[in-house]
Amino acid sequence: MEYAVGVLVDIDDYMALSRARGSQWARTQLERADRAIREVTACVALPPEEWLVVLAGPDPRRLMDRASTLAEDVRARIGRAGELTATVSLGRPGLPAEAERDARRTNAYKLVLGGDRVITAPEGDRPEGGPPVRIEPELARAVHAGDRRAAAALLTGWVDRCAQERDLDPATLHRWLVGELLFVVDLVNRRRLASGSTDWVDACARLPIAELVTVSSIHERSYLRIWVEEILTRLIPASARDILSMAESYMAAHYADPGLRLTTVAQAVSASPFHIAHLFAAERRTTFLRQLTGLRMRHARSLLTSSALPVEAVATRSGYQSAKAFRGVFKRHVGCSPSEYRRAHRAQTSERITRV
Template sequence: MTYAVAALVDIDDFMVSEQGRGRSWAHRQLQHADQAVRAATSRRPGATCQPQPPEEWLVLLTGADPEALMSDATALAEEVRARIVRETAWTATVSLGSPSVGSIAAERDARRVNGYKLVLGGDRVIEPQSGGRVAATPPVRIERELTRRVRAGDSNGAAGLLASWVDRCAQDADPQTLRDWLIGQLLFVVDVANRSRLADGSTDWVVTCARLPIEDIITVGDIHERSYLHMWLRETLGRLMPEPPRRDVLALAEAYIAEQYTDPGLRLATVAEAVNASPFYISHLFAAERRTTFLRHLTGLRLRHARRLLSTSTLPVDAIATRTGYASAKALRSAFGRHVGCSPTEYRRTGFRPGA
């Protein structure tokens, strides 16, 4: 009897790197990767290599001895992975199926094994996996924080929270269980974000499914790489969640900072919690709408207050530091030197007017 073993060669983080570096760069790297896979395969008599665009190759080996065939496939997988690392800017994962009767069954098993990349990570050879599903309860629950971010319309924050949750849960689940958990969380997001309710307060799923891209949620079953999953989460939650006007959230943040900037312990996380948004989202708004950062905005408020007190009062510098949100006179002097160009004492004496 003739057996077949399939090795599925999969470039790690392909879509993320293509998006970041550009298609031309990715195309050149793919050419190098193709040469690497073919060079390794050509050294194995009877081995065939079939490109699976854009970033996969299916290598098939056949033989009569399943143990010898598996050993040869493992050696080939290690060689292919090493060549890709050496000859391209990428890493690769090679997933090996079990010896099977027929190439179709061999490929099917290799793709099943490739699903474990979602939980094991890339840059490795993944050998045939077996075993049943694990416990049905995720080890970490995030529904309370997820609800807060969804109701704030913070799709980026919700996507980041889900991505971190997937990373934490991956070590406790097989791929299918992890996907089931994630689909459950995505349906939870839809339920929280949804405004179509029945008389008893429950979600009107008939209206919801007609309006929202529920079918997109199901496509998570085709994802086997966490970097792409993170990107997919950002895109999908952006469609699932209605986002409130960005300027409203920023205005709330600025108003809170204006009230609290004299507190030396004021932090971005404190502001984000106060306005029911994520720190990442607040930072994004400051950059997009104000072309500045949270810290620069906060420093500006504190220094304006300090300059006013230096010009209109006789308070000592340490007292002014306390009243303007600095933990010490030294901290105030440091901020003055960096942003104003003189010390508080010099500013008080001259008003920092050239020639004064």
């Protein structure tokens, strides 16, 4: 039987370096790497920054020895030829048709092992559990503040920490990361179901699902950082003012609900009650309760002057469970009782009509 081993040469940090150094520099460096590889072996270039070598032979052990020797030689030559480094991944001996796929499966471990090395196919099943650290509280604070940079730093630092776990499978790390990103989606979701849970139909209408799927193909942490920054730009509102605007919009739509509370609004906009209270103080120089009372009083004054509804009905439509409570709040904020306010308005209206 003839065996084949795939040898995949992958330039390290190519996307990040291209952005930092420019496309012309990157092309020149790739040409040097290409010449260095072709000096020692036939290969197939896989743009933009990979090459595939397939070795064949009847003895799988000798074949792996040849592949390992070639991999070390190629990696050293690329380093001497220019300013790039490379990771060379070896598949297992198998059918020629599976050589590239098996080498790519090995190359996925670059995400957890790092670059500038030769990687061989891992043996056996990898243990799978939960991540070694959790960052949800810190991530929630960054998201609620609209700080995309801090959120990205938290996530990429967390990825680096997770990658230190012994025998971590890259697919497991990808799943953990997608879980954290869905947590971000849950935090910024604008609509909730009656139970208070995320309206995932609405969330997924705005969720960049295609981009989330591509994370499984990322095998380099430098590119993963770029990807995380871009995805968070799509997911996180631009600033804390957006959170406050969402809270104010929710209050404007639900102020007539007697059960409306700070906790209700906070849950509706996926923020903590403390954070909402802080935003009202910092951005509006007021409190949640004053803001809510202002909305209710404005509506009550409009009803008193534009309708003949009894005070009890005005109280109910303005978010108060009893006319007594409504009268007390109205007098403190307006300076007179609802009935006195209505009579005064009618008197002013009659006087204007008489003058006309």
